[in-house]
Amino acid sequence: MTIPATFLALLLLEPQLAQTLLAGIVGYLPAALLQLISGGDGGILSVTGMWFHSLGTAIESVTVEMFQISASSVLILGAVIVAVVSYRFAIRRFDTYSPSM
Secondary structure (H helix, E strand, O other): HHHHHHHHHHHHOOHHHHHHHHHHHHHHHHHHHHHHHHHOOHHHHHHHHHHHHHHHHHHHHHHHHHHHHHHHHHHHHHHHHHHHHHHHHHHHHHOOOOOOO
């Protein structure tokens, strides 16, 4: 729960850094690792690495304002979904509980 909250705070305080960080972690880092593993050969790992690289480029090509709004919306929507599912799970456990005597 700490990572989404930290990312949301980073989106509010420094959206350009959040965008670069997300592009690096989701796009460029897996691309670099897959390219190193494949050794530069044209195999499936190299193709997958190129896909991740293009994903990082696509994340960086979005305007900062649009990225800030869309990423914040995804984080808040995710938090609401987690809260609803957790509440329903807790209610179900409470309803099925029978104390032993």
